[in-house]
Amino acid sequence: MTETVALDRPLSGRDRLVQHERTACRVIDGKAVVIAIDHNQVHVLNGVGTRVWELCDGRPLESIVSQIVTEFEVEHARAESDVHAFARQLLAVGAARVDEERR
Amino acid sequence: MIELSPASSTDLEPGRAPIAWRWAHGRGEVLTRSGRAEVWPTASGFAARARVGPAGGLPQLFAGLAALLLHRRGGVILHAASVELDAGVIAFIGPSGAGKSTACRHVDGAPAFSIDRLAVMPGEAEPGRDFGAGRTMWLSHPLTGGTPLPDMPAATPRTLPLHGVFRIRQSPDGTHIEPASRATAVAALRESSFQVGDGAGTELQLLERLERLAGAVPVARLHLSLGASLAAPLRRWLLDQAKEAE
Numbered sequence: 473m474t475e476t477v478a479l480d481r482p483l484s485g486r487d488r489l490v491q492h493e494r495t496a497c498r499v500i501d502g503k504a505v506v507i508a509i510d511h512n513q514v515h516v517l518n519g520v521g522t523r524v525w526e527l528c529d530g531r532p533l534e535s536i537v538s539q540i541v542t543e544f545e546v547e548h549a550r551a552e553s554d555v556h557a558f559a560r561q562l563l564a565v566g567a568a569r570v571d572e573e574r575r
Numbered sequence: 576m577i578e579l580s581p582a583s584s585t586d587l588e589p590g591r592a593p594i595a596w597r598w599a600h601g602r603g604e605v606l607t608r609s610g611r612a613e614v615w616p617t618a619s620g621f622a623a624r625a626r627v628g629p630a631g632g633l634p635q636l637f638a639g640l641a642a643l644l645l646h647r648r649g650g651v652i653l654h655a656a657s658v659e660l661d662a663g664v665i666a667f668i669g670p671s672g673a674g675k676s677t678a679c680r681h682v683d684g685a686p687a688f689s690i691d692r693l694a695v696m697p698g699e700a701e702p703g704r705d706f707g708a709g710r711t712m713w714l715s716h717p718l719t720g721g722t723p724l725p726d727m728p729a730a731t732p733r734t735l736p737l738h739g740v741f742r743i744r745q746s747p748d749g750t751h752i753e754p755a756s757r758a759t760a761v762a763a764l765r766e767s768s769f770q771v772g773d774g775a776g777t778e779l780q781l782l783e784r785l786e787r788l789a790g791a792v793p794v795a796r797l798h799l800s801l802g803a804s805l806a807a808p809l810r811r812w813l814l815d816q817a818k819e820a821e
Contacts, residue, residue, distance in 0.1 A: 496778030498786055503758035507765065507778050514585050514762045 483556050485534030488571040491525065495567055499526075508566040515565065520544060524558055528568050533559060585766045595773065596643050603647075605639035612636040614644065634720065641694065641718060642769045650696025651784055652718065652769040655740070657693050658685035659730040663738035664715040665809055666693055667797070668767035673743045674799055676724060681805040686730040691721025692769075695737055695788065713737045713792050739793045739813050740764065746798035750805065752812045753796040760794035761785045 491497070494509040504522040506515045517525055523543065527536045533555065540551045562568035595606040603614040609632030612625035621644065625636045642652045655666040656675035660682060666689075667675040679687050698714035715737040723729065742755070742763040755763060764785040770778075788794075793816040799805070 494775060496775045496782055498761065498779070498782045500758040500761055500786060501756060503756065505758050505761050505765070505782060507782065509773070509775065509778060514765050516758050516762045 483533060483559055483570075485532060485537070485552075487533050487559075488530050489528040489533060489536070489559055489562070489568045490530050490571050491528050492567055492569050497525070506567050511566040513565055515567065520554075521558060524555055525562070525567070528559075528562070530571055585762060596639060598643065598647065603640065603643045605636060605643055607632055607635050607639060610636050612640050614640045638692065638718070638720065638769065645694050645696060648696050649784065650694060651764075651781065651788070653693045653695060653740070653764070654691065654767045654769070655693040656690055656721070657688040657715065657717070658682045659688045659735060660685040660738070660806065660809065663736045664688050664693070665738055666695075666715065666740045667743050668740060668763060669743040670766070674745045675743055677745075677801070678741070678743050678797065678799055678805065679724065680727060681799065681801075681803065682809065683804050683806045685806065686728045687724050688715070688730045688735070689717035689721075690723060692718035694718050697787070697791075698734075713788055737792050739795070739809070739816075741795055741797035741809075742767075744796060744798050746800055748798070748800070750800045750803040750808060751798050752808060753798065755795050757786070757789055760789040763794060763796075764789060 492508070496507045496509065498505050499522060502519050502522060504515075504517040504525050506517060506525065507513070508515070520540065524536060524540065527539055536559075537548065537552045537555045540546065540555055541548050544551070546554075559568065563570070595604075597604055601615060605612045605614075609630050610625060610627035612623060614621050614623040623637070623640055625633060625640075627633050627636060638652070645652055653666060653668060655668045656679050657664050657666040658679050665682065665685070667678040669675055676690070679685075694716045695713050698712055713736070714734050716734045717730075717732050740760075740763075741752070761782060765782065768781060768785065770781075793813060795812065797805075
């Protein structure tokens with residue numbers, strides 16, 4: 473089992489986020505329903521949040537930002553700020569983790 | 576503007592899940608913090624045996640066994656108070672204290688069907704009963720648990736179609752029913768479902784099952800103001816849903 477570890481440093485664009493192994497997810501009508509098993513929580517993500525979640529496949533955070541800029545009408549700086557904030561939320565609720573081995 | 580915050584986030588009810596359960600070699604086994612139970616098929620149904628510690632916990636073990644058997648039939652157990660209305664069941668879900676029993680009391684003339692736990696499972700439609708093309712009927716059956724409502728008559732325990740599920744929120748702003756998106760409906764159902772195991776695989780299986788349930792049975796948020804009768808608004812809303820489904 474992979475433990476959820478709080479990140480005690482700022483996220484960088486080079487950090488690679490992966491969906492936590494202890495989650496279950498169904499995307500329903502474009503919204504992800506995510507169960508964080510060890511946190512006993514269920515989350516419903518909105519459309520953009522769902523896309524970010526889907527992109528948490530080990531690619532660098534800066535790559536996720538670029539993808540969001542490409543797919544949605546949003547400036548890079550705003551996307552970067554929002555994606556980083558959302559990534560922190562995903563980490564805090566045990567839905568994602570940083571792949572420290574590939575940093 | 577892009578919005579990246581989770582649209583909603585809800586705590587599941589911890590402590591309701593068995594530590595482990597499995598079905599192997601023709602037997603089901605449930606392990607909780609207080610004991611262990613087994614169930615196996617017999618010629619006339621099922622037999623079970625349980626062993627609990629001095630702290631008790633037999634109801635949790637048998638709830639685990641019931642969940643295990645129901646899971647094998649494609650069903651789930653909801654933490655729900657419900658009433659029988661118009662030959663079907665209206666279930667109210669939400670965390671402890673949300674007002675499920677209170678909602679039951681507000682459905683005039685409808686006897687209490689389940690107090691705490693409701694087994695729901697896909698079933699065959701009754702002859703002559705039209706649930707719409709391609710729609711699966713879900714059946715519901717009350718399970719023991721919870722404190723009976725002394726001021727409400729109890730319905731005869733039997734299996735009836737599940738007509739609707741309502742996630743309760745008490746509201747000072749009047750009683751109204753708010754449609755839930757399919758994703759929100761699944762999350763609300765999951766919040767009130769008994770866990771079926773501890774792994775991502777069983778969670779995913781449960782989510783898929785709840786998605787089928789939410790596709791077949793109307794699920795909505797019910798904002799409840801004390802004192803307002805619920806029977807008429809529930810009937811009206813369910814009728815509208817049936818018309819939409821057609």
